[in-house]
Amino acid sequence: QVQLIESGGGLVQAGGSLRLSCAASGRTFSNYAMGWFRQAPGKEREFVAAISRSGGRTLYAESVKGRFTISRDNAKNTVYLQMNSLKPEDTAVYSCAADFITGLHSIVRDAREYISWGQGTQVTVSS
Secondary structure, three states: OOEEEEEOOEEEEOOOOEEEEEEEEOOOHHHEEEEEEEEOOOOOOEEEEEEOOOOOOEEEOOOOOOOEEEEEEOOOOEEEEEEOOOOHHHOEEEEEEEEEOOOOOOOOOOHHHOOEEOOOEEEEEEO
């Protein structure tokens, strides 16, 4: 399985921006569809964004659409989550996930389909 390490979390004021990175190692990164999920204290994990193997297709949760952008660089084995116009309700631990998938343009939204997970990075948005 691919190993994933997130970075880029931190404390930011409402309206600010952060860019999360997720570095993959151990397998051919371009064989994996990627996703970002988040979990706030006392809440269930929720889907944030997903991107296909090719990077040509993306999907976003309604709560982040227009503010967050997922992208990937297969040459660098890295997936990114650019987060703009952050709100206090975006505060959570953000984790990236990988799903080995044959479809070059397939999107994976269901967390149960992902086979590899990073340890997560904390994002805190102050009001």
